[in-house]
Amino acid sequence: MAAGGPASELIMFMVAVLVAGSVAGALAYVTTDIANGMNDRGAMLADQLRTDFAIINDPTNIPVAGTGPYTYTFYIKNIGKTSIPFTSDAIQVFINGEIVPPANLAFTDVNGNSITSLPPYEVGVIVVTRETALTPGNYYKLTVVLENGKKRSLVFKAPSP
Template identity: 85%
Template sequence: MAAGGPASELIMFIVAVLVAGSVAGALAYVTTDIAHGMNDRGAMLADQLRTDFAIINDPTNIPVAGTGPYNYTFYVKNIGKTSIPFTSSAIQVFIDGGIIPPANLTFTDVNGNSITTLNPYEVGVITVTLGNQLTTGTHKILIVLENGKKRSLVFET
C-alpha cells in the first residue's frame, strides 16, 4: 500500500495540470476573441470618424426647377477626411420620412457633371425629382450614407 500513495498523488498532479491547461486554453481563446472584436469595432468607429458631411443649403430657399416633375436641389459638402461614394446605391434620401427611390436621385458636381465619389472638401449636388410639388410649409430631408452616418435639414418651401 505504500506504493499507492505516490501513484495517486502523481495521478492527481497530472489531472490538476490538465485542468489548469484547459482553463488557460479557454481563457486564451476568449481573450483573443474579445481582442478581435475590439479591433473590428475600432476600425469601424475610425471609419465613421473620418467620414463626415454636411447639407449646406439655405433652409429658407431650396432651389426647385420644373412644373411637374419638380427637381429639388440639395448641396452636400464632404467635411471628412475620406472620399464618400456619391451614388444612389450608396446614399439613401428621405423627405418627410418617405424614402426617395434611387431612380429619382441624380448625383452631380456643382458644374452639373455626373460623379460617383465626393472627395474631401468638395461639394456635390443631389437633385431629387418628385412628381408632385412639396406643400407649402416645413419639410425635413434626411441623407444617410452607406456606413450609417446621417444628416438632416429642416427646410421651408
C-alpha cells in the same frame, strides 16, 4: 498500498495540469476574440470620425425645377478627411421620414457631371425627383444617411415650383 499513494497523486497532478491547460486555452481564445472585436470597433469608429459632411442649402430657398415631375436640388459638402461614396447604393435620402427611391435620385458635381465619390472639401449635388410637388410654404425635413450610418438633417421650407 504504499505504491497506490504516489500513483493516485500522480494521476491527480495530471488531471490538474489538464484542467489548468484547458482553462488557459479558453481564456486565451476569449481574450483574442475580445481584442479582435475592439480592433474592428476601433477601425469602424476611426472611419466614422474621418467621414463627415454637411447639407449646405439655404433652408428658405431650395432650388426646384419642373412642372411635374419636380426636381429639388440639395448641396452636400464633404467636410471629412476621406472621400464619400456618392451613389444611390451608398446614400439614402429621406423627406419627412419617407425614403426617396434610388431611381428618383441623381448624384452630380456642381457642374452637373455624374460622379460616384465626393472628395474631401468638395461640394456635391443630390437631385431629388418627385412626381408631385412639395406643398409650397410647408416645412419638410430632409435626412441624408451615408453607408457608415453617419446622417445629417435639414429642415427646409418648400419653395413654389
